[in-house]
Amino acid sequence: xxxxxxxxxxxxxxxxxxxxxxxxxxxxxxxxxxxxxxxxxxxxxxxxxxxxxxxxxxxxxxxxxxxxxxxxxxxxxxxxxxxxxxxxxxxxxxxxxxxxxxxxxxxxxxxxxxxxxxxxxxxxxxxxxxxxxxxxxxxxxxxxxxxxxxxxxxxxxxxxxxxxxxxxxxxxxxxxxxxxxxxxxxxxxxxxxxxxxxxxxxxxxxxxxxxxxxxxxxxxxxxxxxxxxxxxxxxxxxxxxxxxxxxxxxxxxxxxxxxxxxxxxxxxxxxxxxxxxxxxxxxxxxxxxxxxxxxxxxxx
Ligand code: SF4
Ligand code: SF4
Numbered sequence: 300x301x302x303x304x305x306x307x308x309x310x311x312x313x314x315x316x317x318x319x320x321x322x323x324x325x326x327x328x329x330x331x332x333x334x335x336x337x338x339x340x341x342x343x344x345x346x347x348x349x350x351x352x353x354x355x356x357x358x359x360x361x362x363x364x365x366x367x368x369x370x371x372x373x374x375x376x377x378x379x380x381x382x383x384x385x386x387x388x389x390x391x392x393x394x395x396x397x398x399x400x401x402x403x404x405x406x407x408x409x410x411x412x413x414x415x416x417x418x419x420x421x422x423x424x425x426x427x428x429x430x431x432x433x434x435x436x437x438x439x440x441x442x443x444x445x446x447x448x449x450x451x452x453x454x455x456x457x458x459x460x461x462x463x464x465x466x467x468x469x470x471x472x473x474x475x476x477x478x479x480x481x482x483x484x485x486x487x488x489x490x491x492x493x494x495x496x497x498x499x500x501x502x503x504x505x506x507x508x509x510x511x512x513x514x515x516x517x518x519x520x521x522x523x524x525x526x527x528x529x530x531x532x533x534x535x536x537x538x539x540x541x542x543x544x545x546x547x548x549x550x551x552x553x554x555x556x557x558x559x560x561x562x563x564x565x566x567x568x569x570x571x572x573x574x575x576x577x578x579x580x581x582x583x584x585x586x587x588x589x590x591x592x593x594x595x596x597x598x599x
Contacts, residue, residue: 301405302440305339305432307412310419313599315456315477315516317425320413324431324441325401328462330495331483332569333522335557339432344384344401347563350374353396359388400564406443414451426454428479435463438470445474458518461501461508468504478515479549480505484526485534493525502538509542517545518599521576521584522553532584536591547594550584552576 305323314321326342327334338345355373367381368388375388389399413427420426427448434441434457441457448455456477461468482505483498484490490498509515517539521527539545554575561568581597588595 300440300443301403302409302437302444303342303344304402304404304409305336305400306402307409309416311428314428314430314458315426315479317423317454318416318419319425319428319456320416321428321430321458322409322413322434322444324429324434324437326436327431327433327460328436328496329433329460331520332493332525333520333553333573335554335560336432337557337560337564337566338400342436344399345564346377346382346384346386346389347398347400347560348375348377349396349398349563352394353392354394356394358391358393359397362387362391406440406447409444410447410451410453413448413453417453420454424454426456426476428456428458430458430479433460433462435459435467435471438463438467442471442474445471449474461504462496463500463504465504465507468508472508472511472513476514478508478513479518480508480515482517482519482535482539485531485538489525506542509544512544515542515545516547516549518549518551520551520553521581522570523574523576523580527576527580527584532587536588536593539593540591545593547596548588549599550581550588550595550597551599552581552597 303325305325308321311319311321323339325339327340330340353374355370357370359375360368360370364385364387365381365383367378368375386399389397429441445455455475456479457471457475458479460481483494487498552575553573558568585595585597
């Protein structure tokens with residue numbers, strides 16, 4: 300079986316315990332305003348354009364078999380109606396100004412790559428984390444990848460938004476060692492506004508998953524003015540305290556590091572101008588969880 304990924308990141312220390320290899324799946328049903336992996340949102344392959352690396356040499360124009368590229372104001376412009384995503388322009392751009400996003404890979408090749416760092420997993424208590432995008436969007440590929448990891452005794456984690464059919468969550472629930480489960484907004488109207496969908500399914504799936512006794516880390520991104528208010532934090536604590544097996548909560552301060560990618564993909568970044576929460580603010584929120592006897596950590 301084959302799936303589509305964005306990339307494989309080695310030596311991750313923020314995606315679960317120990318040193319991990321993180322596999323970013325392509326495709327996500329959500330559109331969080333603060334998403335720092337916009338290249339993983341579309342299920343389709345894409346091309347990222349780095350204008351600062353482009354010299355306007357025009358090689359890509361000549362190499363495009365569809366005649367889809369023209370130079371305008373010194374830079375290449377692609378006619379998306381003509382582009383077939385063949386990738387020629389990325390192969391021949393010697394300045395690496397065009398980058399292909401999306402790679403089809405078989406389960407066997409993926410796990411072969413993951414296995415290369417087995418020594419680090421053993422020494423650090425790490426493993427592989429399937430992230431994205433939303434890994435549950437390619438549930439059959441994910442399920443086979445988990446089977447193979449289990450055969451090879453590699454620790455597995457699924458980093459999920461929880462927005463998936465329960466049947467899909469259930470299909471992989473027993474195969475994964477750990478879930479990293481996002482809890483972004485408790486208020487449903489805000490959830491619809493900033494994420495694009497209702498949170499009903501996400502909360503229900505989290506309840507069901509916890510009742511199965513799965514090991515879960517809840518991950519909460521903290522974005523000033525959106526979900527750092529007492530209402531959201533108090534309601535989240537109340538909700539988490541109704542669940543079993545929430546081993547820890549990770550409070551993840553917003554950062555704008557993915558912002559440039561939006562321009563490179565011709566996408567709109569809706570959160571510009573937001574500051575990273577101050578350390579004092581993060582400590583204050585952490586204190587609220589501690590007071591409620593919930594194990595909490597700042598960061599991934
Ligand atoms: S080949 Fe690369 S550097 Fe040259 S015009 Fe195209 S994108 Fe720019
Ligand atoms: S991906 Fe292929 S078709 Fe699309 S612009 Fe590049 S060379 Fe042309």
